[in-house]
Amino acid sequence: MKTVVLLATFNGEEFIVDQLKSIKDQEVQSDAVIIRDDASSDATASLIRDFIRQNKLNWVFSVNKKNVGWRANFMDLLHESDADIVFFSDQDDIWHSDKIKVVKESFMKISNIGVLVSDYRFFPKRPAWKLTNIRKIPTNYERLFRVAPTVQEFFSVRDGCSFAIRSNMVKIIENFFQMIPTDFFGKAMSHDLASWLAGLYCGKTYYIETSLLEHRYHMDSAWQLENKTIIAPKNLFQQNLQLISYLSRILAMKSFLSPKQIDSRFVEVLCNKLQDLKIENSILKIQKNRRLIMLISKFHKYSSVRRALASSLRVLRQ
Template sequence: MKTNITTSVVMATYNGERNIIEQVDSLKNQTKAIDEVIICDDGSTDRTVEIIQEYINSNHLKHWKLIVNAVNKGWRQNFIDLLNEASGEYIFPCDQDDIWYDNKIEKMSTTMYRNSNIAVLVSNYTELIEEGGHSSTLRSLKTKKDNLDQQVVFTSENVILKRPGCVYAVRKDFVSEVTDYFNQALNSAHDISLWGSALAFDRLYLLDEPTIVFRRHGESSFKKETNEARKNSNYQYRINMLNRYNERLNSLNDYIIEENGIKNKQKKEEIIQRMMKINANRASLLEKRSVTKIIFSFSKYEKPFDYFADIYHVLKLRLGK
């Protein structure tokens, strides 16, 4: 492997004092030294900024930079801005509370270096579930062999995001495509934009092994958003989730239509349109709250699991449980 390949890690922080030391230790101790670490704090009210600055100073980390936003911009915008700020050839988004295996940078860089078609590489993870946290099951991906590597193929199973942003690496020269996706999509995020843009261009790949310990707790920004959305009704949340999936699918479809260089556009659009139709039918049936209507709509479902799950949730609602 070329030794002068440059790498950047970008981390968005907000009130992360509890776990930040374990995370930055795992960055500092990588077997392949990171050339640039940019940490951008989004208005923490705890000691996150102080802890990070002390860590940088005490370890003489001259290639690490801490930025403190004057105005809170939210984790979504914070991450996409950081991807554009980074200068390394390979850029690694990083959460504030996980623990990276010490060979993550080395393994993912090596994989990307040997295959120039890889624009975005994702890996697997192991979990550390803390109080208030719930397991995020590692979902399987449909892939095909590309010499030594596994390319994630554009299928209905793979279209919706299946990996968290903390297991990604992206080529610097692909960040503009990711940013285009982020800017045009409704309520997008860096991981959705990385996944969707690379999948559309057939440049999304999987390193089929864990590279981090993914901490699951009840205090993450995304977890808080999810809890807020579910606060009034889990049943309505299920309907809203299907509608949000269709918003994401529509954004992906628009991206495929508008971007040059994407192959097999018609086939990809057909996959998306079929998925959107299925989701819309499910949402409509759930809105009716009728078990009978769902039972007689089996042909409108692609997956038996979704069919029986919807029956279960309607029954649960009707029984007042």
């Protein structure tokens, strides 16, 4: 089973060497490591060249002629990969020495795995940064689960640094990336969210309940800088409209997959949530019954608006 690590870099001189070391020092070596710098203006490229030369590594390194952005850089690398298992790597993390070993063994245990994510530890440590719990379905293997198709899982709950992809998912992921232009927040689609959704749609997203890397979070990363520009919906009605648009684009991907590729449970949950949101918004339009609107807002945490309506009506009758 051939493996490849795809590392996209840009202005990462401060931390890149630590990550390169952690990839080099893996207990089980990757068959290939491909690094592409996105026209950095700092010393990132020279540090990578020096590291490869000094350690006599057979790694592939190139520099884009112009900056294409981290999303396109990762997707270009994925498109050109030819390994059985593809690892995404950020430029500023530190992999645990058994990461490739554990992931590769997991793919060998369960042939249905198409997209595999793991846990990670944030550093520097901050109490506010915690991983979202993943809704999981047990398998025959300890700490290895299939991700359940629930409403929460319509949003990627792990970062791309923890992802590994089986080669038969690449074309599907590319379709998701191209056909769903933005995420729920209006940001451009990313390689990891496209991978997560594609895997869920096909019932092939799995989860290792083990930390396999140290994930560096710093406020000047490209992702954190983008997060500062997000404009939150003004109210619940607008939030629902935004979510309806996002989920409708996901549902439309059904036409690009064969019936055998689709996890029917995922589509069922998706359709039910869309229906619930549309019903909820039709109720929110009724400006006369403000008390009912307030109750619907309070019960918005329910996965089904039907349960929320039933609860609201019981309260109104009291």
